[in-house]
Amino acid sequence: MKLSTRGRYGIHAMFDLAREYKEGVPQPIKTIAERQRIPDAYLEQLISALRKAGLVTSVRGAQGGYMLARKPEEITVGEVLRVLEGELATVECLEFEDACDRACACPTRLVWQKIQDGVNAIVDGITLGDMLCDDARMRGEE
Numbered sequence: 001m002k003l004s005t006r007g008r009y010g011i012h013a014m015f016d017l018a019r020e021y022k023e024g025v026p027q028p029i030k031t032i033a034e035r036q037r038i039p040d041a042y043l044e045q046l047i048s049a050l051r052k053a054g055l056v057t058s059v060r061g062a063q064g065g066y067m068l069a070r071k072p073e074e075i076t077v078g079e080v081l082r083v084l085e086g087e088l089a090t091v092e093c094l095e096f097e098d099a100c101d102r103a104c105a106c107p108t109r110l111v112w113q114k115i116q117d118g119v120n121a122i123v124d125g126i127t128l129g130d131m132l133c134d135d136a137r138m139r140g141e142e
Helices: 005-019 029-036 040-052 077-085 107-124 128-138
Strands: 056-059 065-068
Touching: 005 029, 005 040, 005 065, 005 077, 005 128, 029 040, 029 065, 040 056, 040 077, 077 107
Parallel strands: none
Antiparallel strands: 056 065
16 A cells, blocks of 8 residues: 555645644644645645545634644544545455455455554554654654
8 A cells, every 4th residue: 555645745734733733823824835845736635625524624814724623632644544545445355345256255355454454553543643742752852
């Protein structure tokens, strides 16, 4: 499984918003885009999807922008990835039952299912808050 730029950039943008969460100040798209080196127009698309999913809120006006809808500790990497990438299926037969005529009797399907379950467990076990802690540790700020 390989993540697209949607998933990678989305995680970067959400991490950026998590860093600013305690300040309570909405972050303009342009500011996030500059800090995370993401094209403005592309980031607009990602933020729009994240807002529709209820992970981000918007504030209008001159001092407006975007903020996390919940605490960083309450938003998982898995939630963000599923909004931007769709289900994290490793193979089509796990996502669509009719994708393969051998799905019911395929021994490799069990392998793919275990891989998918492991990936989901990992991304659902990492919050934006965890990312903030990891970042502080890497910077020696712990």
